[in-house]
Amino acid sequence: xxxxxxxxxxxxxxxxxxxxxxxxxxxxxxxxxxxxxxxxxxxxxxxxxxxxxxxxxxxxxxxxxxxxxxxxxxxxxxxxxxxxxxxxxxxxxxxxxxxxxxxxxxxxxxxxxxxxxxxxxxxxxxxxxxxxxxxxxxxxxxxxxxxxxxxxxxxxxxxxxxxxxxxxxxxxxxxxxxxxxxxxxxxxxxxxxxxxxxxxxxxxxxxxxxxxxxxxxxxxxxxxxxxxxxxxxxxxxxxxxxxxxxxxxxxxxxxxxxxxxxxxxxxxxxxxxxxxxxxxxxxxxxxxxxxxxxxxxxxxxxxxxxxxxxx
Amino acid sequence: xxxxxxxxxxxxxxxxxxxxxxxxxxxxxxxxxxxxxxxxxxxxxxxxxxxxxxxxxxxxxxxxxxxxxxxxxxxxxxxxxxxxxxxxxxxxxxxxxxxxxxxxxxxxxxxxxxxxxxxxxxxxxxxxxxxxxxxxxxxxxxxxxxxxxxxxxxxxxxxxxxxxxxxxxxxxxxxxxxxxxxxxxxxxxxxxxxxxxxxxxxxxxxxxxxxxxxxxxxxxxxxxxxxxxxxxxxxxxxxxxxxxxxxxxxxxxxxxxxxxxxxxxxxxxxxxxxxxxxxxxxxxxxxxxxxxxxxxxxxxxxxxxxxxxxxxxxxxxxxxxxxxxxxxxxxxxxxxxxxxxxxxxxxxxxxxxxxxxxxxxxxxxxxxxxxxxxxxxxxxxxxxxxxxxxxxxxxxxxxxxxxxxxxxxxxxxxxxxxxxxxxxxxxxxxxxxxxxxxxxxxxxxxxxxxxxxxxxxxxxxxxxxxxxxxxxxxxxxxxxxxxxxxxxxxxxxxxxxxxxxxxxxxxxxxxxxxxxxxxxxxxxxxx
Numbered sequence: 001x002x003x004x005x006x007x008x009x010x011x012x013x014x015x016x017x018x019x020x021x022x023x024x025x026x027x028x029x030x031x032x033x034x035x036x037x038x039x040x041x042x043x044x045x046x047x048x049x050x051x052x053x054x055x056x057x058x059x060x061x062x063x064x065x066x067x068x069x070x071x072x073x074x075x076x077x078x079x080x081x082x083x084x085x086x087x088x089x090x091x092x093x094x095x096x097x098x099x100x101x102x103x104x105x106x107x108x109x110x111x112x113x114x115x116x117x118x119x120x121x122x123x124x125x126x127x128x129x130x131x132x133x134x135x136x137x138x139x140x141x142x143x144x145x146x147x148x149x150x151x152x153x154x155x156x157x158x159x160x161x162x163x164x165x166x167x168x169x170x171x172x173x174x175x176x177x178x179x180x181x182x183x184x185x186x187x188x189x190x191x192x193x194x195x196x197x198x199x200x201x202x203x204x205x206x207x208x209x210x211x212x213x214x215x216x217x218x219x220x221x222x223x224x225x226x227x228x229x230x231x232x233x234x235x236x237x238x239x240x241x242x243x244x245x246x247x248x249x250x251x252x253x254x255x256x257x258x259x260x261x262x263x264x265x266x267x268x269x270x271x272x273x274x275x276x277x278x279x280x281x282x283x284x285x286x287x288x289x290x291x292x293x294x295x296x297x298x299x300x301x302x303x304x305x306x307x308x309x310x311x
Numbered sequence: 312x313x314x315x316x317x318x319x320x321x322x323x324x325x326x327x328x329x330x331x332x333x334x335x336x337x338x339x340x341x342x343x344x345x346x347x348x349x350x351x352x353x354x355x356x357x358x359x360x361x362x363x364x365x366x367x368x369x370x371x372x373x374x375x376x377x378x379x380x381x382x383x384x385x386x387x388x389x390x391x392x393x394x395x396x397x398x399x400x401x402x403x404x405x406x407x408x409x410x411x412x413x414x415x416x417x418x419x420x421x422x423x424x425x426x427x428x429x430x431x432x433x434x435x436x437x438x439x440x441x442x443x444x445x446x447x448x449x450x451x452x453x454x455x456x457x458x459x460x461x462x463x464x465x466x467x468x469x470x471x472x473x474x475x476x477x478x479x480x481x482x483x484x485x486x487x488x489x490x491x492x493x494x495x496x497x498x499x500x501x502x503x504x505x506x507x508x509x510x511x512x513x514x515x516x517x518x519x520x521x522x523x524x525x526x527x528x529x530x531x532x533x534x535x536x537x538x539x540x541x542x543x544x545x546x547x548x549x550x551x552x553x554x555x556x557x558x559x560x561x562x563x564x565x566x567x568x569x570x571x572x573x574x575x576x577x578x579x580x581x582x583x584x585x586x587x588x589x590x591x592x593x594x595x596x597x598x599x600x601x602x603x604x605x606x607x608x609x610x611x612x613x614x615x616x617x618x619x620x621x622x623x624x625x626x627x628x629x630x631x632x633x634x635x636x637x638x639x640x641x642x643x644x645x646x647x648x649x650x651x652x653x654x655x656x657x658x659x660x661x662x663x664x665x666x667x668x669x670x671x672x673x674x675x676x677x678x679x680x681x682x683x684x685x686x687x688x689x690x691x692x693x694x695x696x697x698x699x700x701x702x703x704x705x706x707x708x709x710x711x712x713x714x715x716x717x718x719x720x721x722x723x724x725x726x727x728x729x730x731x732x733x734x735x736x737x738x739x740x741x742x743x744x745x746x747x748x749x750x751x752x753x754x755x756x757x758x759x760x761x762x763x764x765x766x767x768x769x770x771x772x773x774x775x776x777x778x779x780x781x782x783x784x785x786x787x788x789x790x791x792x793x794x795x796x797x798x799x800x801x802x803x804x805x806x807x808x809x810x811x812x813x814x815x816x817x818x819x820x821x822x823x824x825x826x827x828x829x830x831x832x833x834x835x836x837x838x
Contacts, residue, residue, distance in 0.1 A: 202412060203407060203409060203412040203413045204412060204413055204414055204415040204416070206367060206407070206413070207405075207407060207413045207414065207415070207475075207478075208415070208426075209367060209399070210365065210367060210399055210400060210404070210405040210407075211399065211400035211404075211426055211427040211430070211478075212396045212397065212398070212399035212400030212401060212427065212430065212431060213396075213400070213426065213430055214396065217430075221418075221426075222415050222418070225417040225418075226415075226416070226417050299417075300416075300417070301416060301417060301462040301464065302416060302462070302464045
C-alpha cells in the first residue's frame, strides 16, 4: 500500500509541473500586465515596481526563480494586494470555499445518493424514471442559471431565504450550497443507481432473500456496501471539483472565497495569484483523487489485504 | 403425509414477446428424511419451479398460473410475502450453485452465517455465533474459531459451499432446496460435498430437493428422481426404476449422456508432434517460489488425443497455456514439430500460433459479445491470410457446417446462442486456421451433460477429419476417458501417473488416481 501511495505521489509531480509551466506561460501571452491601468504611471515608478517583482528579468529566469520559491512552499507576493503574499490570500479564502464545498458535497451525497438508491429499487418504473429525469436536468442545468433561478424563487418571490452573503444572516448558506451541489447530486444519483442495480442482480442478494430477510435489510446490509463503492471513488474528484468550480457560485452570492480571488486575479493579471491558486487547486485535486481511490480500495475486502492486514 | 407436496404447479414468464410457460403443471412430493432429485437440462424449468415455491422468482416478469404447494398443510403459493418470509430461511433453506458468487464478498462469513438465526429466532449475536462455530465444525471447516471472521474470498470454492450449507442448516430447516450445489466444483470436491449433504440430511432428518442437470450426480444419494423436460416431469420414480428401468426416451438420453467407456487402444504410429521436457513454471518470490508446474515431461504423437487430468490448482491449465506461449515458462523445453518454442518471438511465433489453437472452458466469456459468428470465424482466417476477402465467406460457411451450426445463424451474436452452440462457435474459431494442435481447456465443464456428450462427439469427429493432435484438459476423469487415447494425471504441478484410459480405470497404480476414480459420481451404480 505504501508503495502504491508513493508511486501515485511521484506520478503527480510531472502533472503539477506541467500545470505550472502551461499556466505560467499562458498568462504571459495574455495582453496587458499587472501594472497597466487607466491612469498613466510614471515610467520610473513602473520600472521600479517591475524590478521589485522580478518582472525585468528574462522570462525563463523568472520561471526558474518561481519554481525555486515554490519548492520552498512560497507562492510569492501578490501583485495587486501590496504587502500581502499569495499564501496569505489563499489561507484567507480557503476556509470559506472549503465550507461551501463541504456543504455542497453533503447536499450532493444526501440528495443524489438517496435518489439513486430509491430509483434502483424499482428499475424501469415511474420510481426510477422520475428521479433520473430530474438528475438529467440537474446535469444539464448550468450553475449560473440555477443560482439566479433559486434566488428569484426563494429569495425574491417567496422571501424565504437571503439572496447573498455567507455567515451574515441565518440561512444564507443554504442557497449557495444547493446551487453548487445540484450538478454533483445529479451525477451521484446516476452513479449510485448504476452501482446498486449491478449489486442487486448479484447472486448473493438472492441468497439474502432466501434467508427470509425483509427487503430493507437486504438493501441496507447486503447491497449498499458494494453498490456505493463507485460513489465513494467519485467523492474525491467531486470535492476537488467543488473547490475549483465554486467561483461562479461565489460570484452570484457575493461570497468572499478562493474562487472570487481567482477570477479577480485573472482580470488583474495578478500573475503570482493566478499561478498560486492554480498550483494549490491542482495539488488538491491530485490528493483528493488519491484519497478516494484508497478509501474505495479499503472498502473492498478483496483489495484490503494491501493495507497490511486482512482483518 | 408428505413434507411437501406440489400439485399441478404452473409458472409463466410474461415478456415483450408474449407469455412463455416455464413450468407446465408439475407434481411431486418430498418426504421427511428423503432426497428428491429433480433432473433436467438448463431451461427445463427445474430451478424456476423450486424458486417459485419460495417467492424467489421476480414477479413480474414471472407469474404463477396455478397449482398448490402444501408444506406442512399450508399452501406456499397462497401465502403473503410476509408469511413466506417467515418460512424462507427458517423452515425451508436453500443452497445455490455457485459458491463464488452466492456469498456476499463484503461481509465476513460469520456475519452472514448468523443472520437467519438472529432474524428468525431473535437469538442474541453471541449465542448465534456459538451455534455458527459448531456448524462450521460440523460441515468440515478447519479452525472455525479464526476462519469465522474471514471474508468469502479467503476460502476455496469447496469450502465456500460448506459455508453455504452451514448457513442453510443454521435454523434447522425441515426442507433444504439444493440447486446444482456441486456443478461449479471439481469432481473430487463434488464427491466430498455430496457425501456431506447426504450425511447431514440423515443426521438432521430433513427433506431435500436436489436440483441437477446430471443424473450421475444423484445416483448415490437420491431416493426419488423426477426427470424434467420443457417444463414437464416426463418420468418419475425411485432410484432403482430410473437407473435400471427408465421408460421415457428423454431419461434414456440423459443416462446415455453420462460419460462412460474408454476408446479402443490407440495405434502407436505417427511421429511425435509435441515434445515437452522438464517444463517448469514458477511464480512469485524466487527464494520461495510457487511451483505451479514442476518439471513436467510428456509428448503427443500426431493425431493423438492426450488427456490431462487434475484438480483446480494442479497446474493443468498453466501447462496448456504454456504450450501456446500464453503463459510464462521458467524452464524446460517445448518442441513443436521440430521447432523449439520457448525462445520464439515475433513473426516466427505468429506463424507457429497459426498451427496451434485453444478452446476455453467458458463459451460465455471467451467469445467477443460484439462480434457476430461471421466476424468471429472470419477474423483468424483473414489475420493468418488463409482466406482473402472474396473466399472468406465460403470458408466461414464451411466451418459452420463442420461444427454443426445452421448457416442461417451466421449474422447472429453470441448472446443469441445456447452454451453448447457457443462452444461450437469457439471450436469453429479454433479450427479456422486449420491447426495441427489444439489445446482444449475444460471445454465441456460449463455445459449440461447431454450437451457435453454432443460436444465431445463433435470434437472426436472433427479431430479425425482435420487430423488434429489434441491436449484435452479436464478435472473430470470420466470425461477424459471418453475422448482421450492416453491420460496424464497431474497433482500439484507434477505428473503422478500416465496410461491409457483402460489402464488407469482398471489398474490404477497411484493413490491419487484411485481417489480421482472414487470421486466419479454414480460409479457404483453405473458400472
